Amino acid sequence: MSLLRVEGLKKAFGGLLAVDDVNLEIQAGEMSSIIGPNGAGKTTFFNLVTGYLSKDSGRVFFKGDDISRLSPPQICHQGIGRAFQVSNLFPRFTAFDNVQVALMMHKRMALDFFSNARKLLRPETLKILEEVGLADQAHLLSKSLAHGDQKRLDIAIALASEPELLMLDEPTAGMNPKESFKIMDLVAGIARARGMTVVFIEHDMDIVFSISERIRVMHMGRLFAAGKPEEIRENREVKQIYLGESE
Amino acid sequence: MIESRSNWSWALGGIMVLAVLPFFLSKFYLHLASTILIMALFAMSFNLILGYTGITSFGHAAFFGVGAYTFALLSIKTNWPLVLNICLAPVTGALAAFVVGYFCIRLHGILFAMLTLAFSQIFYTIAFQWYGFTGGDNGIVGLPSPAILAWDKGFYYFTAAIVSAGVVILWRLIHSPFGYTLWTIRENSLRSSFIGVEVNWHRLIVFTITGAFAGMAGVLFAMLDHQAFPNYFHWSLSTEVLIMALLGGMLTFTGPALGAMVVTLLRYWISSYTLYWMIFLSLILLIIVLFLQKGIIGTITERMKPPELRT
Numbered sequence: 219m220s221l222l223r224v225e226g227l228k229k230a231f232g233g234l235l236a237v238d239d240v241n242l243e244i245q246a247g248e249m250s251s252i253i254g255p256n257g258a259g260k261t262t263f264f265n266l267v268t269g270y271l272s273k274d275s276g277r278v279f280f281k282g283d284d285i286s287r288l289s290p291p292q293i294c295h296q297g298i299g300r301a302f303q304v305s306n307l308f309p310r311f312t313a314f315d316n317v318q319v320a321l322m323m324h325k326r327m328a329l330d331f332f333s334n335a336r337k338l339l340r341p342e343t344l345k346i347l348e349e350v351g352l353a354d355q356a357h358l359l360s361k362s363l364a365h366g367d368q369k370r371l372d373i374a375i376a377l378a379s380e381p382e383l384l385m386l387d388e389p390t391a392g393m394n395p396k397e398s399f400k401i402m403d404l405v406a407g408i409a410r411a412r413g414m415t416v417v418f419i420e421h422d423m424d425i426v427f428s429i430s431e432r433i434r435v436m437h438m439g440r441l442f443a444a445g446k447p448e449e450i451r452e453n454r455e456v457k458q459i460y461l462g463e464s465e
Numbered sequence: 466m467i468e469s470r471s472n473w474s475w476a477l478g479g480i481m482v483l484a485v486l487p488f489f490l491s492k493f494y495l496h497l498a499s500t501i502l503i504m505a506l507f508a509m510s511f512n513l514i515l516g517y518t519g520i521t522s523f524g525h526a527a528f529f530g531v532g533a534y535t536f537a538l539l540s541i542k543t544n545w546p547l548v549l550n551i552c553l554a555p556v557t558g559a560l561a562a563f564v565v566g567y568f569c570i571r572l573h574g575i576l577f578a579m580l581t582l583a584f585s586q587i588f589y590t591i592a593f594q595w596y597g598f599t600g601g602d603n604g605i606v607g608l609p610s611p612a613i614l615a616w617d618k619g620f621y622y623f624t625a626a627i628v629s630a631g632v633v634i635l636w637r638l639i640h641s642p643f644g645y646t647l648w649t650i651r652e653n654s655l656r657s658s659f660i661g662v663e664v665n666w667h668r669l670i671v672f673t674i675t676g677a678f679a680g681m682a683g684v685l686f687a688m689l690d691h692q693a694f695p696n697y698f699h700w701s702l703s704t705e706v707l708i709m710a711l712l713g714g715m716l717t718f719t720g721p722a723l724g725a726m727v728v729t730l731l732r733y734w735i736s737s738y739t740l741y742w743m744i745f746l747s748l749i750l751l752i753i754v755l756f757l758q759k760g761i762i763g764t765i766t767e768r769m770k771p772p773e774l775r776t
Binding site for chain 2: 324
């Protein structure tokens with residue numbers, strides 16, 4: 219059974235069909251990417267699946283359950299984690315606090331009014347910071363971290379909710395190629411270690427083709443092609459609409 | 466964050482100061498001290514939404530007034546025990562906050578502020594106009610109170626005990642996981658929802674909690690002078706509590722209490738020279754906005770932090 223199944227997903231902004239009848243299935247354990255030119259509807263697709271935007275039509279199933287009508291916090295608790303294109307942190311708090319609070323929410327402590335939060339889940343928090351390589355910067359305010367480290371922290375926050383499916387929206391945005399590969403290797407390693415399914419949006423073709431087990435191409439809101447990297451590489455239409463433009 | 470041991474010594478020092486104060490103050494200044502304590506509780510609890518959650522309400526006096534009037538009306542219209550009348554006031558304060566919050570909480574920024582202002586003015590108008598029930602602009606005066614609380618030192622200690630308990634509860638609250646969710650909402654409500662926080666539900670809960678505290682402050686204020694007036698609901702009190710929090714520092718725990726002290730003292734002193742107290746309140750607001758954006762305590766604690774932890 220597929221982990222995520224999307225059926226007939228549609229979303230229009232005014233007259234523009236941002237996501238147009240997308241159907242896809244993501245298998246558990248898969249490392250896949252979504253590519254496509256700017257404005258193809260990739261981020262909108264993420265926003266629809268994670269409940270941030272309402273769907274015009276279509277349904278989303280996660281582990282067989284219909285999650286189409288759930289809110290972002292409910293979907294988070296179902297096991298879908300998300301990191302953002304522009305780092306989306308709690309800026310005036312330390313890296314440690316950022317992850318710790320996400321862990322608390324995952325453990326459903328949101329309505330615990332009297333425990334001393336500072337003392338909760340410290341080893342677990344540190345473990346996640348170690349996983350993404352931020353342990354030695356745990357005490358720094360998240361807004362004073364370097365750009366690449368902010369992206370790592372963004373991923374760490376998503377990891378705190380122990381997602382079965384991690385959706386990364388351009389995890390390498392704004393990084394140099396060396397950093398980009400480092401962070402994607404890190405993600406791949408964590409995914410293997412945790413048995414986590416990952417789907418990421420990416421523009422860097424070297425990364426896409428070297429890391430994805432499966433690639434989906436979006437173009438003008440539609441899912442244009444899907445397949446293994448070698449299939450996508452050979453697909454003439456994909457080359458025309460996408461690779462042709464960037465090469 | 467300050468080490469917990471020094472927190473304890475600060476708390477202990479504070480309690481000792483509160484305990485010995487009546488031996489040094491005249492009747493007038495003891496009354497003033499009680500007023501400051503009540504306003505400190507009001508401002509600190511208000512800061513739970515303003516500073517910690519990032520919600521600006523222009524109508525918080527409504528719940529202060531509801532607390533005061535609940536107590537005042539019960540005291541003159543029923544024979545219920547005093548303790549019950551006191552305890553019901555934070556309950557009605559919370560209830561009123563829940564109802565108002567229910568309608569406002571989906572709105573943000575200026576819309577939320579304006580709607581809370583509108584609601585509070587409805588409360589004000591009811592208190593001001595409904596002579597048959599609330600006594601209208603005559604207020605409710607001559608509330609009965611037992612001898613121990615009519616005695617100025619007795620009432621002071623009673624107030625100090627309740628306010629201290631309230632401060633302890635607030636402290637625990639903001640350092641609990643629930644309190645952590647509040648600052649995630651303030652810092653980044655979008656991300657907050659993506660780590661699993663039901664943002665609007667949490668906003669409503671915290672708004673209701675502050676309603677209970679405002680109600681409690683309202684009771685104490687009604688008991689202080691054995692009276693309740695419609696202006697307890699008035700928007701000018703809502704802005705005053707806002708200014709207290711801003712002046713002391715809305716990103717600090719104790720700041721609003723200091724703000725309450727400064728504003729209340731200035732009000733008493735300036736009012737004895739001129740009727741135009743509001744001009745000075747406006748001046749304070751100007752000074753905060755132009756020079757002291759982090760408030761008094763906020764500015765001081767910021768200076769004490771190592772540079773990499775400054776916000």
